[in-house]
Amino acid sequence: MTLARQLKPAERIYRGGRTTPERWATWEPRVGDILVCTPPKSGTTWTQSILTMLVNGGPDLPGKVPELSPWVDADLGVSAEEVRAALNRQTGRRVVKTHTPADGFPVWEGVTVVAVYRHPLDVFFSLRKHLANMRDLPADDPGLAPVAQSLALFRDADTNFEDFDRDCIASIALHHNKTALSGRLPDVKVFHYADMIRDGRRAVEQLAAAAGIEADATLVDRVAEATSFGAMKANAQNFAPVAGTGFWKSDAGFFDSASSRKWEGQLSSRDMALYDARMTELIPDDHARSWLENGSELP
Numbered sequence: 001m002t003l004a005r006q007l008k009p010a011e012r013i014y015r016g017g018r019t020t021p022e023r024w025a026t027w028e029p030r031v032g033d034i035l036v037c038t039p040p041k042s043g044t045t046w047t048q049s050i051l052t053m054l055v056n057g058g059p060d061l062p063g064k065v066p067e068l069s070p071w072v073d074a075d076l077g078v079s080a081e082e083v084r085a086a087l088n089r090q091t092g093r094r095v096v097k098t099h100t101p102a103d104g105f106p107v108w109e110g111v112t113v114v115a116v117y118r119h120p121l122d123v124f125f126s127l128r129k130h131l132a133n134m135r136d137l138p139a140d141d142p143g144l145a146p147v148a149q150s151l152a153l154f155r156d157a158d159t160n161f162e163d164f165d166r167d168c169i170a171s172i173a174l175h176h177n178k179t180a181l182s183g184r185l186p187d188v189k190v191f192h193y194a195d196m197i198r199d200g201r202r203a204v205e206q207l208a209a210a211a212g213i214e215a216d217a218t219l220v221d222r223v224a225e226a227t228s229f230g231a232m233k234a235n236a237q238n239f240a241p242v243a244g245t246g247f248w249k250s251d252a253g254f255f256d257s258a259s260s261r262k263w264e265g266q267l268s269s270r271d272m273a274l275y276d277a278r279m280t281e282l283i284p285d286d287h288a289r290s291w292l293e294n295g296s297e298l299p
Contacts, residue, residue, distance in 0.1 A: 001091065004029040004108035008184070011103040016165030020075045024105060026084040027072045031110030032093040034211050036069075037179055039172045040099055041126040042118040043193040045254075048097050049227050049239055050204055051114070054213045055093040059226035066241045072096040073105070076242050100164070101178035102185050112211050115179045118193035118260075119293045120169045121275065124154050125262035127167060133253040135246060151271060155278050169275075173282040176292050192295030194260045200224050229258035 013021050029035075034051050038044045048069045053059050061068060068090065070083050087094060098105065102113070118126075128150065131143040142153050157168035164171065180190045189210035196203035201224040208215035215223075225231065233255040237243045240254035248254055267275075283289040 002031045002110075004031050004033065004110045006106045007109050008107040010105050011184075012161065014100045014104040014164040015162050017163070018071075018074045018076060019100065019164050021073055021100075021104070023073050023075060023080055023083070026070075026080045027087055027094075027096055029108045029111045030094070032112075033108075033110075034093065034095045034112045034114060035072075035105075036095060036097045036114050036116070037102065037188075038097075038099060038116040039118070039123060039175045040167055041123045041130060043116045043191075043196060044097055044099070045239055045241065046196070046227060046232065047114060047116050047191070047207065048095055049232065050207050050223055051095045051211060053223045053226060054204070054208050054211065054215055054219070055095060058219060058222050061238075064238045064243070066239070066243070069095040069097060071098065071241065073098050073100055077245065077247075078242075099175075101175045102182065102188070103178045107185060112187075112189065113179075113185050114189045114191065114207065114210060116191045116193060116196070117172075117176055117180070117292055117295075120172050120279070121263040121267070122193070122260055123167070123172060124151060125266070126256055127154075129256045130254070133249050135249050147266060148271070151267070151275075155275055169278055170282060173279075173292075176283070176288070181288060192291070194297065195295040197258055197260065200228060229255065 015021055034055070036044060036047050036051065038047070045065070049065050052061065052065050052069045056062070063086070067086050070086065072083070087096070128143060131137055131141060137144070143150055154168050157166065157170060159168070159170045159174050160166060179185065180188060191203070191206070201220060204220050204224045204227070205215070208220065232239045233252050236251040236254060240248065240251045242248075243251040243254075279289055283292065
């Protein structure tokens, strides 16, 4: 259990209603640890679950995924001491999660960073379901407003580094720019949600290869079956963050539909034109934008 050497410090502090940068201290990275680094609603829990099973040799885990693989820089009502203890009890490779872009945490030697992205409009519609499933969210939260009003806020808002949990297209673009494209992490492993859901078994194989985990066909099959959408939804108490605490109206509701192109039939041509203009402003490179939206299936 060799501690990972820090190569570069964080360049920026990101803070939000849940994002608490002081809590990075709960995790002392070891060589071999894996950091899943994604914008929200981009396949984070799925990716964590696959990798946690792979490093533990299969689906029979010694605890629930959110306990084994915490959102390391967030305060979700679990004390920092409990998170630190849960991580320290694990003697092998560990998997942790963050929604913070790569300039918001150090670069460590020997720590694998896996970044996953999703079409921003799919994120938007998934976020609406996510917010509606939160028990204590105020009824006037902007994310619960009618689609046109909520979309306008999501589309036009600028990134707020002191309120980073207010997700918007700008924060997704920033995450992509600072994590996948900046070169700060020269060996970052980048995945796209749309590619992963097209072939879940192949996603398991590719994540194992990215993390340097030896996984034979039997292990891949077992992990792919255990992390299918239906299996995770049926066993949400073992996968959903803070499941069983009453945080969600429905723990199973944390898992929406495992689909892409959720906006089709819901947005007008004007909505799409305004979205296109905003994306062109934020990501002027056509190829980079096309990949962020579609993954390997470029239009």
